[in-house]
Amino acid sequence: MYTLTNSHGVEVRAMNYGGIIVSIRVADRKGQFADIVLGHETLEGYIPNPPYLGAIVGRYANRIANGKFALDGKTYTLPQNDGTNSLHGGLKGFDKVVWDGAPLKGKTGVAFTYLSKDGEEGYPGNFKVKVTYMLTDTNELILDYEATTDKATPINVSQHSYFNLAGEGNGDILNHEVMLNADRFTPVDQKLIPTGELRAVKGTPLDFTKPTRVGSRIDDNYDQLTLAHGYDHNWIINRKGADKGLVLAARVYEPTTGRVLEVSTTQPAVQFYTGNFLDGTVTGKHGHVYQRRYGLCLETQHYPDSPNHPDFPSTILKPGETFRQKTVFKFSAK
Numbered sequence: 046m047y048t049l050t051n052s053h054g055v056e057v058r059a060m061n062y063g064g065i066i067v068s069i070r071v072a073d074r075k076g077q078f079a080d081i082v083l084g085h086e087t088l089e090g091y092i093p094n095p096p097y098l099g100a101i102v103g104r105y106a107n108r109i110a111n112g113k114f115a116l117d118g119k120t121y122t123l124p125q126n127d128g129t130n131s132l133h134g135g136l137k138g139f140d141k142v143v144w145d146g147a148p149l150k151g152k153t154g155v156a157f158t159y160l161s162k163d164g165e166e167g168y169p170g171n172f173k174v175k176v177t178y179m180l181t182d183t184n185e186l187i188l189d190y191e192a193t194t195d196k197a198t199p200i201n202v203s204q205h206s207y208f209n210l211a212g213e214g215n216g217d218i219l220n221h222e223v224m225l226n227a228d229r230f231t232p233v234d235q236k237l238i239p240t241g242e243l244r245a246v247k248g249t250p251l252d253f254t255k256p257t258r259v260g261s262r263i264d265d266n267y268d269q270l271t272l273a274h275g276y277d278h279n280w281i282i283n284r285k286g287a288d289k290g291l292v293l294a295a296r297v298y299e300p301t302t303g304r305v306l307e308v309s310t311t312q313p314a315v316q317f318y319t320g321n322f323l324d325g326t327v328t329g330k331h332g333h334v335y336q337r338r339y340g341l342c343l344e345t346q347h348y349p350d351s352p353n354h355p356d357f358p359s360t361i362l363k364p365g366e367t368f369r370q371k372t373v374f375k376f377s378a379k
């Protein structure tokens with residue numbers, strides 16, 4: 046377990062099992078600290094971890110249809126662990142392996158590295174991945190992702206923290222206000238696989254271009270919400286032209302505590318998931334029972350099932366290339 050603290054008393058704890066962010070303690074508008082991520086007090090609590098609480102997800106975060114993709118003329122088969130889909134890297138994804146942890150030199154942070162061997166969970170290539178968590182004195186948690194491979198492979202890595210800015214276990218997230226910097230999303234079919242359409246959010250309950258209460262439209266009679274039982278979609282982050290720099294993807298505000306989370310990223314999209322599958326079967330920290338929609342995830346990433354959608358931005362990493370992405374979680378209160 047690595048504990049990162051900054052000059053404002055913000056504290057982030059992360060462990061080498063699954064690269065899991067175990068807790069994030071930040072102040073509210075009155076200076077009261079609370080832990081704002083769902084999780085467990087013990088390692089055993091995370092084994093198993095069906096909701097992927099706090100974990101790094103990969104080699105391919107999100108879904109690959111029918112657990113199959115073709116690359117360079119060869120078809121690869123992945124474990125189907127979500128109906129017929131392969132979800133979050135398969136049966137033993139990056140969330141369930143032990144990473145090597147090392148403190149960052151001269152910085153408040155930790156680097157987790159992992160070698161995913163050729164053929165692991167069906168993916169090609171010896172894949173070396175490094176995820177660093179760094180905490181700054183401006184209350185930013187900076188996530189840096191870096192990876193290389195010796196055979197071409199699809200890659201999509203993300204972070205699966207469930208936030209509740211009122212404090213973990215403190216009710217559902219329906220009163221949180223969310224802004225997503227995205228004019229379009231990728232509609233899904235019954236299996237939550239993108240249909241290939243890029244749909245405008247305008248005029249739909251998925252329009253979060255202006256700050257909106259999560260609960261105000263979540264149960265609207267709209268095909269995408271019915272299929273996903275709430276929000277569980279990939280929003281395409283607005284960017285100028287081919288810019289691949291850090292942009293604001295999301296802002297979340299919790300009115301009773303004033304806590305704010307801003308998410309910026311170099312990634313093309315963000316999966317906004319409202320914990321629709323939490324159902325009270327997981328008891329987390331302090332005996333808190335995590336009921337439906339007790340946390341929300343903002344998983345910055347590529348579009349789901351990209352290896353089967355040649356028209357989506359490519360997720361293929363080739364030998365000799367280095368994959369690099371950055372996501373920043375910034376905490377404040379107002």
Ligand code: GLA
Pocket residue numbers: 095096097107132237277316318322342344
């Ligand atoms: C992702 C998916 C959800 C769900 C969770 C884990 O966010 O998009 O559908 O599988 O992971 O429960």
